[in-house]
Amino acid sequence: MENNKVLETIGLTKYFYDPVKFKVLTSIDLSIDHGEFVSIVGKSGCGKSTLLYLLSTMDTDYEGQILIHNELVTGKADKVLAQIRNENIGFVFQFHYLLIEYNVLRNVMLPGMKLAKYSEQELEHRALEHLKILGMEDQALKMPNQLSGGQKQRVAIARALINDPLIIMGDEPTGNLDKRNSDLVFDIFRELTVEKKQTLLIVTHDTDFANKTNRIITMEDGRIVS
């Protein structure tokens, strides 16, 4: 590999058509290297979430190109994209989305079971390791509705980690948490970059949070301004 790029976009442009046609993202060129801890900031409504959904391959309705690990993902089939998400991208949402039908441990294991790289026992072991790092080991057998907001977010992070993804993306993962929990989540992210060289791309409107990251991308009206 000639470079170290995990994620790259070339001229990413997106329109919304409802209620009127308008350009949300204008020619976004972006590149993230392995091991970087990047935050995206900007006013509410400037297109941060929209950009993240494009990068996560869940939204495919755009112009321009997205490359993950120097490989073009634009135009790939739904099945291939699902595979890419499963293997390479860990996602943490603002509203800690966990499957209410499964307990904590199973929630963490699920993307791993889909990937089927490890046996079930190995997966369980790995999931418990991750939960342990996040201080959630003793909650492993609880159901999601028995957890606090901060705890749910930690489970979501453990789930994002289970397949050793190239990059973890977060859309305001601390937006819904109090200061103490939000610091806790930040510390976890910090540790992940330092100890595991985990690449992170986190959207936030919390400037304290952003200031502590390696690199800040500022957006304004669908453009990257710095």
Add this chain to the structure above:
Amino acid sequence: MNFKLILNIALHLLQARLKQTIVAAIGVTFSIAMFIALVSFMNGLNKLLDGLMLNRTPHVRLYNDIKPTEHQPITLAEAYQKNTNFIRSIKPKDIGKSIYNGKAIISYLKKDSRIIDVAPKITSSVFFNSGTIEISGVINGIDVLSEEKIFRISEYIIEGKVTSLLQNNSIILGKGLANKMLLTVGDIVKITSPNGNLTSLKIVGISQMGISDVDDVMSYTSLGTAQKILGEPTNYITDIQIQLHDKTIAPELSKEFRHKFNLDAIDYKTVNSQFETGSKVRNVISYAVGIVLLIVAGFGIYNILNMMIYEKMDSIAILKATGFSGNDVKWIFISLSLIIGFVGGMFGLLFGFVFSSIIDVIPFRTSSLPTITTYPIYYDSVFYVIGIVFALFTTTIAGYFPASKASKVDPVEIIRGK
């Protein structure tokens, strides 16, 4: 695709909505149970009515019909070979009802591997003398043991025993006939044959087939007694009745024997064509009702799955965000539907069997059917196979549309919508 995982997810989704799932499954259970009970009952009824008529009819019957000679002299005359000949007022020719060389034909037929058994018979119309009046009727001279083996005639004897016919000069009368003449077992009845012979016979039994047209005229006696009444020699028989292993070949065999023995032959299908129609109609009814019930159950499943998808939008979005493809999601919901169909269907089979067993013991007595004491049920594993296939098929169809809808859920919309 990892079916174990997909099944596991489907099961967990179901568990979280256990009550709705059970309601959906009960719909399937109910329709399959009704289908099984209905089909078993209808077929029981068919078999009963078949038994009433078809089992009393030999698969193939050989006899001599009264009819005109097929080749009239003029068609044999060389001079008129190429002409179209019109002949008026042809009269049938009586070649006698007796089957020539009957014994030899019977022993030949008994060696045929397609044939279970052969029973000779003499049928003749006679007059029963009761006081000053004469009642017309029919006397059947039968080979008691063969007749019993083929037609289980003893089932229709309500008084006395069929084996009593083995005694000389004994007769079994149809119930209607006996009632008309005010005769019972042990009495003597006088019979006048077509050629004027008068014979006295002892009544040893009363028979009832359940068809009053038959019971009003029918009587049974042994071959020997019949020959004596009619004043015929001991090789005289008028019918040869043939019972086959496979009754479906009866029409072909009847044709074959017609040529081989130069006799008239008729198969049971031709005799009872209207009964077949009734059986078919009953079958169509039971399948139609079963299918209608299943369609209703299918709509139930469709509704519940649609509702479930609506409630599970978050879960679908998470699955998609974490790497499950639209196809995976579709299979999750199809398996969900299949689980409902399979579990509901299996219980349906079980309850169907229970319902049939209950119907089977409900008393049902009618004077026209002396051998029947309960409602008829026919048990056949084929119905159960059809039932479960029906259940799986309908639930798959019912699940397919909601499943495709689920596969198209846009996770971004859900995640953004919060």
